[in-house]
Amino acid sequence: MSLAISFWTLVVNALCIPMHIIKALGLYEGYKRVFPFLQQRISVNYNKIMHNKKTELFRSLSEFTKPGQKLTLLEIGCGSGANFEFYPPGCKVICTDPNPHFKKYLEKSMKQNDHLTFDQFVVASGEDMASVKDESADVVVCTLVLCTVGDIPQTLREAHRILRPGGAFFFMEHVVADPLTWSYFFQHVLQPAWYYFGDGCEVTRETWKYLEEAGFSELKLRHIQAKLMFMINPHIIGYAVK
Known part of the structure; x- marks a missing residue:
């Protein structure tokens, strides 16, 4: 299968040459204005399908609240705020995302989820959240984000830095399929186009x-x-404790 993957990936890469050129010229940045619109609509359908899984996962958030205090949560790549409905009442949320064009969608989600307290929205990549203090969050949440960051280990180091001792990193991420499946084949072949x-x-x-x-x-x-x-x-899906 590896030879077939290599051949068809090359074909798809060739078909994507116009996109490669657009990106090289810096013109792809215009898509970042459109992407929040698409992502917000995709998230609605994703939440319907994954509602039970998200409910199950985020049910454990409150376990990491300090006695007598409200939960402080930082979300990496918050996007349009698709996870807000699953967070416990009174939770203080710090939002980060590298795309500033999510802000208007995020503000709409904030108004719809008034059971939460919103601390701030920081325009920052997962690899560099320097404006967020060390050990300042009980929980860090990251869903469908580690597939896009440029450096996963550095993003996890940043999450680890921001978490207080005993805090937890919650995640839900899509990953590569089993190598013996057709999904694995098409994931690799279509990746060049999927990237854009x-x-x-x-x-x-x-x-x-x-x-x-x-x-x-x-x-x-x-x-x-x-x-x-x-x-x-x-x-x-799951969580990791600092």
């Missing part, structure tokens, strides 16, 4: 390996098959 559609999204990442090597004291991770399109069916 998904604003840098890579479906061929073995993200769980980075989490295993990130230095957390405890890791609760499981692989699941989501009922989504084949490119993003394989998921990992």
